[in-house]
Amino acid sequence: MGNPRDKEGKERVFSGIQPSGDMHLGNYLGAVKNWVTMASQYDCIYCVVDLHAITVYQDPKTLQDKSREAAALIMAAGIDPEKSTVFIQSHIHAHAELTWLLNCLAPIGWMQRMTQFKEKSEKQKENVSVGLFGYPVLMAADILLYDTDLVPVGEDQKQHLEFTRDLAQRFNSKYGATFIVPEPSIPTVGARIMGLENPERKMSKSEGGEGNTIYLLDPPDKIRKKIKRATTDSLRDILFDESRPGIYNLLILYELFTGDEREVIEARFKGKGYGDFKAELAEVVVEGLRPLQSRYKELTADPTYIDTLLSQGADRIRPVAERVLAKAKQRMGVG
Ligand code: AMP
Ligand code: TRP
Numbered sequence: 001m002g003n004p005r006d007k008e009g010k011e012r013v014f015s016g017i018q019p020s021g022d023m024h025l026g027n028y029l030g031a032v033k034n035w036v037t038m039a040s041q042y043d044c045i046y047c048v049v050d051l052h053a054i055t056v057y058q059d060p061k062t063l064q065d066k067s068r069e070a071a072a073l074i075m076a077a078g079i080d081p082e083k084s085t086v087f088i089q090s091h092i093h094a095h096a097e098l099t100w101l102l103n104c105l106a107p108i109g110w111m112q113r114m115t116q117f118k119e120k121s122e123k124q125k126e127n128v129s130v131g132l133f134g135y136p137v138l139m140a141a142d143i144l145l146y147d148t149d150l151v152p153v154g155e156d157q158k159q160h161l162e163f164t165r166d167l168a169q170r171f172n173s174k175y176g177a178t179f180i181v182p183e184p185s186i187p188t189v190g191a192r193i194m195g196l197e198n199p200e201r202k203m204s205k206s207e208g209g210e211g212n213t214i215y216l217l218d219p220p221d222k223i224r225k226k227i228k229r230a231t232t233d234s235l236r237d238i239l240f241d242e243s244r245p246g247i248y249n250l251l252i253l254y255e256l257f258t259g260d261e262r263e264v265i266e267a268r269f270k271g272k273g274y275g276d277f278k279a280e281l282a283e284v285v286v287e288g289l290r291p292l293q294s295r296y297k298e299l300t301a302d303p304t305y306i307d308t309l310l311s312q313g314a315d316r317i318r319p320v321a322e323r324v325l326a327k328a329k330q331r332m333g334v335g
Contacts (some may be wrong), residue, residue, distance in 0.1 A: 250278070254280075
């Protein structure tokens with residue numbers, strides 16, 4: 001299937017992150033670290049999705065602060081806002097407007113199959129908003145507005161990406177070639193970082209106790225304490241064995257932070273105990289996050305600096321969104 005535009009220059013990458021809590025190692029290793037790698041090769045757009053965050057209640061003042069913080073963390077992780085675009089979703093009206101157009105095209109049956117909605121709505125019961133149900137449509141609008149070729153995300157977003165592709169194809173076949181059908185880019189290792197206390201479930205902003213999640217801005221001692229207390233098992237050998245989720249997850253963290261081969265890591269800890277391994281892992285994580293934490297401090301020293309970068313980011317990219325939205329409206333016969 002031919003794409004509806006001739007590609008000139010670099011392919012476009014788009015991804016997003018919710019400012020609904022503090023950013024953690026799962027976000028970093030499953031998504032943001034890959035965003036940094038992709039930035040040298042692609043034309044990248046990274047978005048702090050505050051409109052997605054409000055699908056469940058957010059304290060207004062906290063949400064504003066967390067949006068800015070998430071943007072600063074993306075930049076601190078190594079995204080240069082001069083080379084890539086970083087912006088806040090609500091700063092570009094086209095996201096909400098395209099969502100409406102796509103809402104009118106998205107079959108309810110497709111929506112009802114979304115496993116993330118089922119999981120989230122289980123927890124909230126009668127308080128579930130229409131917005132939470134429509135969450136994947138807003139995500140599709142984010143992606144389709146920028147003629148996106150590639151979407152780097154963690155495993156948990158795979159179904160939303162398939163939905164986006166299906167919706168783009170549905171639009172194109174009903175109204176004529178309009179949207180590029182994007183491809184997902186899911187890392188082979190790190191796509192699903194598990195919780196430290198409960199390694200049966202993914203590390204997340206909202207689940208588990210404080211000790212379950214390592215946040216990117218956690219001070220070194222907190223990181224050491226959390227790793228020390230991480231759940232393991234009653235066996236001894238330090239091996240990459242998926243049937244032992246606790247130690248396996250810790251080894252994945254070690255692998256991702258050091259870049260060492262699995263055999264090398266296993267050989268290094270042969271005959272050693274969990275305590276030794278955890279102590280070494282803690283130092284690897286602390287050192288791995290140190291540059292990010294110090295850049296974050298510099299970037300946020302002047303509180304208006306990030307705001308300026310974010311409004312420049314939105315201004316730079318808005319014309320692309322406006323153009324794609326105008327095309328979609330014209331195709332549908334509105335506006
Ligand atoms: P969210 O925090 O839900 O906005 O997720 C932002 C990005 O981080 C998405 O690409 C997710 O797939 C990814 N992500 C979130 N939690 C994890 C996790 N535990 N392991 C790997 N990737 C994750
Ligand atoms: N739903 C994604 C998450 O929770 C965040 C997101 C919103 C996103 N819009 C996006 C990711 C567009 C990739 C592309 O992780």
